[in-house]
Amino acid sequence: MKLNLKIWRQEGPKVKGKLVDYPLDGVDGDMSFLEMMDILNEKLINEGDIPVEFDHDCREGICGSCNMMINGEPHGPQKLTTTCQLHMRKFSDGDTITIEPWRAKAFPVIKDLIVDRSAFDRIQQAGGYISVNTSGNTQDANSIPIEKSKADEAFWSATCIGCGACVAACKNASAMLFTSAKISQFALLPQGELEATERVEAMVRQMDEEGFGNCSNTGACMVECPKGIKLENIARMNREYLKAEVVG
Amino acid sequence: MSALVKSSLARKWVMALSGLFLVVFLTQHFTINITSVIAPDTFNEWSHFMGYNPLVQFILQPILIAGVIVHFIMGIVLEIRNNKARPIKYKRFDGNSNSTWVSRNMIYTGAVVLAFLGLHFYDFWIHEIDYKYITVGVEDPTRYIEELREKFVDPVRTWIYVGSFVLLALHLWHGFNSSFQSMGVKSVKQGDGFRKFTYAWAILIPAGFVFIALYHHFNHIAA
Numbered sequence: 001m002k003l004n005l006k007i008w009r010q011e012g013p014k015v016k017g018k019l020v021d022y023p024l025d026g027v028d029g030d031m032s033f034l035e036m037m038d039i040l041n042e043k044l045i046n047e048g049d050i051p052v053e054f055d056h057d058c059r060e061g062i063c064g065s066c067n068m069m070i071n072g073e074p075h076g077p078q079k080l081t082t083t084c085q086l087h088m089r090k091f092s093d094g095d096t097i098t099i100e101p102w103r104a105k106a107f108p109v110i111k112d113l114i115v116d117r118s119a120f121d122r123i124q125q126a127g128g129y130i131s132v133n134t135s136g137n138t139q140d141a142n143s144i145p146i147e148k149s150k151a152d153e154a155f156w157s158a159t160c161i162g163c164g165a166c167v168a169a170c171k172n173a174s175a176m177l178f179t180s181a182k183i184s185q186f187a188l189l190p191q192g193e194l195e196a197t198e199r200v201e202a203m204v205r206q207m208d209e210e211g212f213g214n215c216s217n218t219g220a221c222m223v224e225c226p227k228g229i230k231l232e233n234i235a236r237m238n239r240e241y242l243k244a245e246v247v248g
Numbered sequence: 249m250s251a252l253v254k255s256s257l258a259r260k261w262v263m264a265l266s267g268l269f270l271v272v273f274l275t276q277h278f279t280i281n282i283t284s285v286i287a288p289d290t291f292n293e294w295s296h297f298m299g300y301n302p303l304v305q306f307i308l309q310p311i312l313i314a315g316v317i318v319h320f321i322m323g324i325v326l327e328i329r330n331n332k333a334r335p336i337k338y339k340r341f342d343g344n345s346n347s348t349w350v351s352r353n354m355i356y357t358g359a360v361v362l363a364f365l366g367l368h369f370y371d372f373w374i375h376e377i378d379y380k381y382i383t384v385g386v387e388d389p390t391r392y393i394e395e396l397r398e399k400f401v402d403p404v405r406t407w408i409y410v411g412s413f414v415l416l417a418l419h420l421w422h423g424f425n426s427s428f429q430s431m432g433v434k435s436v437k438q439g440d441g442f443r444k445f446t447y448a449w450a451i452l453i454p455a456g457f458v459f460i461a462l463y464h465h466f467n468h469i470a471a
Contacts, residue, residue, distance in 0.1 A: 006339075008339075019339055069338060069340075069341075071340060071342060072338060072340040072341045072342030072343075072345070073342050073345050073346070077345070098339060098340040100338055100339060100340070103334050103336055103337065103338050104333060104334055105332065105333050105334065105335055106333070169346055171330070171334075171343060171347075171352050172330035172333055172334070173330070173333040173334040174330075174333070176256075204255055204256070204257060205255070207256070208254075208255060208256050211332075211333060212256075212333055213329060213330040213332075213333030213334065214256045214259060214260065214326050214329060214330055214333075215256075215260065215430075216326070216330070216351070216354065216426070217351065217422070217426035217429045217430065218346075218347035218348070218351040218352055219346070219347055219351065220343065220346040220347040223345075223346035223347065224346050231429065231434075232434055234429065235428075235429050235432045235433065235434040236432065237257075237432075238257055238260065238261075238429075238430060238431065238432030239432030240432075241255070241257050242257075242261070242432060
């Protein structure tokens with residue numbers, strides 16, 4: 001299949017970028033999107049051009065690195081998958097594919113399609129943990145009985161891979177789905193109760209300081225999340241925060 | 249507590265609470281207005297009560313105006329902050345693939361509703377202030393139904409009202425249901441019933457206002 005790629009090229013964080021056209025022939029429908037990008041880069045290298053920089057690591061939908069806005073959608077047109085899980089059979093011969101980096105003040109572009117997502121790390125570091133003695137006497141988590149529905153909900157929330165698609169999809173560049181998932185995975189379990197108040201306060205404060213936008217409940221984040229993280233997490237975060245601020 | 253006031257979540261609560269307050273007001277407003285169709289004497293009676301009761305005039309009315317102003321100002325504040333959160337826009341953004349047009353354009357439907365409120369205040373509230381406090385008209389508990397009918401003689405005004413109610417419905421379609429999400433009321437266990445109720449309300453109340461406007465307009469033409 002022959003494609004016309006329009007890819008965002010930007011030499012560095014302070015340099016102005018632009019969309020550049022790259023015609024690419026010989027793309028197979030069974031290739032993954034990243035394999036298609038690899039072929040493009042090999043072609044560019046062979047032609048003496050600078051390859052397109054993009055993040056990737058596991059290539060099996062776990063690491064959350066392969067962040068690309070493909071034809072105006074985070075991770076492309078296929079729902080519940082990351083870019084590395086997207087196959088070229090989703091596209092047709094002659095298609096024009098526009099590829100851009102995530103756009104948010106809190107996710108500055110480093111180069112081409114790579115953005116700095118360390119804002120997510122700082123939100124996690126602010127409170128996304130529980131205090132457990134891991135010196136060898138760690139209590140087995142299964143020794144505390146937990147209601148099945150709560151365990152399931154906590155697990156669903158914990159499947160967030162922090163890719164940033166929620167921020168990319170949101171018209172306000174809000175990080176509330178990510179932050180709320182990281183709060184929920186602990187808020188639902190007894191192990192998370194000890195630091196519940198400090199956790200939600202610190203993580204929301206950090207989220208605000210990073211410059212993400214406000215949630216206006218469009219639901220775009222949930223639809224585009226490759227792991228299907230639910231919007232109810234945001235409602236839970238709102239409850240947890242109100243409880244923390246009013247009750248303490 | 250000071251962190252609460254400054255947080256992005258507090259801004260959501262302010263937006264949601266002021267919106268819910270306006271939803272309650274709209275319900276009350278519709279309840280009174282529909283009597284202009286089914287029981288004009290009751291409309292006169294209730295309108296006179298609302299117009300001359302000191303609790304309504306000097307306590308509830310200022311609260312209502314404050315609610316509108318808070319909702320409007322917070323909407324603009326949030327829009328400005330959200331625009332700043334994405335200073336460089338996408339060259340291609342397919343919002344329709346993941347969200348409704350209404351949910352993404354609340355600022356525009358809200359702006360139309362606000363502009364309509366200006367006309368509505370001019371039509372009824374300014375008129376009332378003038379009648380009661382400036383020209384000091386005689387207290388007449390039977391004047392309201394005729395004043396209302398008179399407003400819907402003009403087809404341009406009538407259709408502006410109808411168009412504004414349609415945009416109000418779109419605004420409420422997202423806003424009413426969304427306010428419960430903002431306040432943290434929603435949960436995974438919650439069924440679809442409540443969401444359906446908010447959608448039904450968002451359609452039925454503005455549709456009711458449309459009916460009232462058109463009823464009086466076409467009644468005038470028929471007469």
